[in-house]
Amino acid sequence: xxxxxxxxxxxxxxxxxxxxxxxxxxxxxxxxxxxxxxxxxxxxxxxxxxxxxxxxxxxxxxxxxxxxxxxxxxxxxxxxxxxxxxxxxxxxxxxxxxxxxxxxxxxxxxxxxxxxxxxxxxxxxxxxxxxxxxxxxxxxxxxxxxxxxxxxxxxxxxxxxxxxxxxxxxxxxxxxxxxxxxxxxxxxxxxxxxxxxxxxxxxxxxxxxxxxxxxxxxxxxxxxxxxxxxxxxxxxxxxxxxxxxxxxxxxxxxxxxxxxxxxxxxxxxxxxxxxxxxxxxxxxx
Ligand code: URA
Numbered sequence: 001x002x003x004x005x006x007x008x009x010x011x012x013x014x015x016x017x018x019x020x021x022x023x024x025x026x027x028x029x030x031x032x033x034x035x036x037x038x039x040x041x042x043x044x045x046x047x048x049x050x051x052x053x054x055x056x057x058x059x060x061x062x063x064x065x066x067x068x069x070x071x072x073x074x075x076x077x078x079x080x081x082x083x084x085x086x087x088x089x090x091x092x093x094x095x096x097x098x099x100x101x102x103x104x105x106x107x108x109x110x111x112x113x114x115x116x117x118x119x120x121x122x123x124x125x126x127x128x129x130x131x132x133x134x135x136x137x138x139x140x141x142x143x144x145x146x147x148x149x150x151x152x153x154x155x156x157x158x159x160x161x162x163x164x165x166x167x168x169x170x171x172x173x174x175x176x177x178x179x180x181x182x183x184x185x186x187x188x189x190x191x192x193x194x195x196x197x198x199x200x201x202x203x204x205x206x207x208x209x210x211x212x213x214x215x216x217x218x219x220x221x222x223x224x225x226x227x228x229x230x231x232x233x234x235x236x237x238x239x240x241x242x243x244x245x246x247x248x249x250x251x252x253x254x255x256x257x258x259x260x261x262x263x264x265x266x267x268x269x270x271x272x273x274x275x276x277x278x279x280x281x282x283x284x285x
Pocket of ligand 1: 121122123124125128133134135136137139140161255
């Protein structure tokens, strides 16, 4: 590769890692990503009954792009479980960003490795930091209800976060309540490969991004959550090749729904779009 191209790539990468604000981060990341394609629900059906072609494979460099990516191979449930366990171990030992030294426990994520639906939140809070499990506090209780309303259970889906460690306003006092904050740009960038690898291993049909942080980061669009929600997008990942198409839809974060119960109706509309695609009838009354 020409020296100039290398220099430009290095500069882009540095800009990406050092970007301060979420919007700045997304702008820095934009040149490296394919634009999210907007799909209507009727466009989104993936071939049924196809062999699940999954191989955990690094995305090709620009230089390698001219030859087609090798066909991915099937990954069994056992292989997915093993790959996710190995990844979780890496996450538990991670100190790529300062959250690694202030967390009580990392929260890799949990659930059914063969699920069709994966929920992605923004990052662990107080309760999750203590238990090492995602969405186990008040927001988690509401998420559980949303999942059941869809006709699913927590055991049937996979739940993870963009950031794997608890972002705190005051990291010197992890015992404090009300100490949660959204992950910042560097924290999101450092953690990004983990959520990408989890999605590529599980390869669900649908990712449901909970809240603006997850939506903007995975849809790679700086628009507001209000502008992003209500439609499906093709999911494109930076670091890995998805073995088959995955659709993503954004909706409100359960914590936002606890603060604004009036938004629940719109969130339910978003969830129903996924239910329609999967033929889910919802919980019986
Ligand atoms: N909020 C999140 O975004 N994730 C959790 O795991 C808990 C609360």
